[in-house]
Amino acid sequence: MRGLAAVCLLFAAVHRAAAQVPDEIRVEAGAAEVRQAGNRSRAAALFGVTWRRTRERLVTTALGSVTVARDSIGTAQGLLALRYQPAHLPNWRLETGAAGAMFGLNALSGGGNGALFSRVQRASRAHGLWAGAAGSVTNRMGHNMQTSAYDVGAWGEYKRTSGTVAAVVTTSHDTDLLAASGLPSRRPIGPFVVRDATFTLQQSFSALDIAATGTFRAGEGVSPHVNDRALMLAAAFYLSPVVALTVSGGRQLADPLRALPDAKILSASVRVLFLRRDPAVLQIDRYGAIALTKSDPEGGATLTLRVLANSSARVEAYGTFSGWQPVPMHWVLDAWELQVHVPPGPQRVAVRVNGSQWRAPANLTKVTDEFGGEAGLVVVP
C-alpha cells in the first residue's frame, strides 16, 4: 500500500514538473519478477522517467530509472544521449551519450558502472545503417574492470512493420559478471570476448505494438556455455495515445558494457506520456499535431506539419494541398513530419494516426466540412 502511495506521489510530482518544462516526459511504473541465473526469483518494483527535448537538429534524451526489491536487489540507472542531424548532411545522424548505474545485486558485489558511447547513422526514409563504439568501467568492491564494444547494424520499416539487425563485439574484464551468470571464465584474469547477433522485429496494430528481440551469442576466453541465445518479447497496449499498458518477458543475456547480469524477467507496467508544453503548441491536442507556414519568395508558402506519435505508428496528412488524398508523413528526428508547398489563399489540412479519425492540427482553427470531417484552416498570404 505504501509502495502504491509512493508511486502515486511520484506520478503527481512528475506531472507537476511536466507542466513546467517545455518538452516531452514519459513515465513508466510497474512490477517485475527477476530471476538471475543460479538464483531464486525476486519481485521488484520499477520506476522510470524519460525526458526528451526536440529541437530542429538536436534531440536530447535523459533517462532515469530505479529497480527496488525487498532483499536488497536494487539498481539505479541514468542516461544522457544527444542526437544531432548536421544541416549539410540531412541523411546522417550523430549520436553520443553517457550512462551510469549503481547496483547492489546480491549475486554480485555492489558497485557502479559508467559508460560512454557514440554512433554514426545514415538514415533514409525507411531504412538506415549505423556503426558505433562504446566503452565502460565497472567497479565492484573497489576493483575497476573495463569493457569496450563495437557495433554495426541496420534497420528498416515497411508499412507498420519494422526491424533491426545488429552485430556487437564486446571485450571485457568483468569476469565477475560471467561468474554471476553461471558462466565461469577459463581465464579469470584477462579479458574475454563475446560476439552477439541481435534481431528485433516490431509490428504495430491500431492500439497494440508487439516486439521480439532475439540474441545469439558466441564467446572466447570463457566457458563453452557462453555460446547461448535469448529471446525477449514485449507488448504495449495503448489505452489512449498517451497511456499504455506494457508487458514484457524473456531472458536478457549478461551485458558487460552496462554490467547487467544474465536474468529471466517478467514485467508489467503503466506508461504515461506527458506531451510538451511549448508556448507555440499550447493547445496541443491528442496527438500533439501542429502546422507551421513559412512564406516562399516565389509565392505561396511551405506548410510543415509535425505530429508527435509513436515511431512505429502510421501517420498521414491530407487536405486541399493533396486533393484530399492521404499522404504518408515521414519520421524525422523525433516526430512525424511533412513539408509541402501550398499556394496563397485558404488551405485546409488534417492528420491522422494509425487510420483513426482525421483531426485538425492543434494550433489551427478547426472547421467542419459538409461530410462531417474536421480540418484545420490556414490562410497562406
Place this chain on the structure above:
Amino acid sequence: MTLRRWHLLISLASLAAAPAARAQAARLDASADLGLRRAVERELVAARAIGLPEGLLVAKANEGIAKRATPKRITDAVAALGKRLQVARDQLAPNPSEDEIAAGADALYVGVPAPMLKKMRAAWPSRSLALPLGVLTELVAKGLPADRAAQVVTDLMRRGATNVQLYALAQSVQGDVAAGWAPEAALDLRARGVMSLLPPAPAASAFANPRRP
C-alpha cells in the same frame, strides 16, 4: 533539327497540353459510381450555364469521394457549394476572380452574412479580396461573431491596411486565443494595434483604392 525548331515544337506541345492538364485537374475521381457521376454532372451543367468555376465543384465532389461520404451527401455538398459560389460571385461583383469567389464561398460557409461581402468589395473595389476573405473566414471559424469580425476587417481595409497586416492580425488573434484570451478581446486588442499603425482616416482615402498590381 535546329535548336530553335525544337524550342518551337516544345512550345506548341506545351500549348496543346495546357487545356488537357486543366481538364485533368477538374476531372471527377474515377472511383465515383455512375449515379454520383450523373448527379455531379447535372450540377456542373447548371454551374457552367451561369458561368461559375466548375473546378471548385469537382474538387468538392472529389473531397467527398476521398472522405468516403455517401453519394447523396456529396451531391448535396456540391449543390450547396454551387449556391454559395453564385451568391459570392454576385456579392463580389463586378469582376471577381476565381480565388475571390472561392474565398467568398468559404466565408459564407462559416456564417459570414452575404451583404458583408458586398461591403468588403466596396472597401477594396479593385484589389483582390482573397486574403481578407480568408482572414475573415478564419476569425469567424475561431468563434468570433461574424458581424463583428467582418466589421473590423472591413474597417481596417478602408483605413488602408495591407494584406500583410491583415494576415498578421489573424496570426496574432490565433496566438492570443491559444494563450487563453477570449476571441473578441483578442480581436479588439490586435485590431487597435493595426489601426494605430495606419494613417488617419482622411489621408487613408488616398490609399484605399490603389491600382491593382
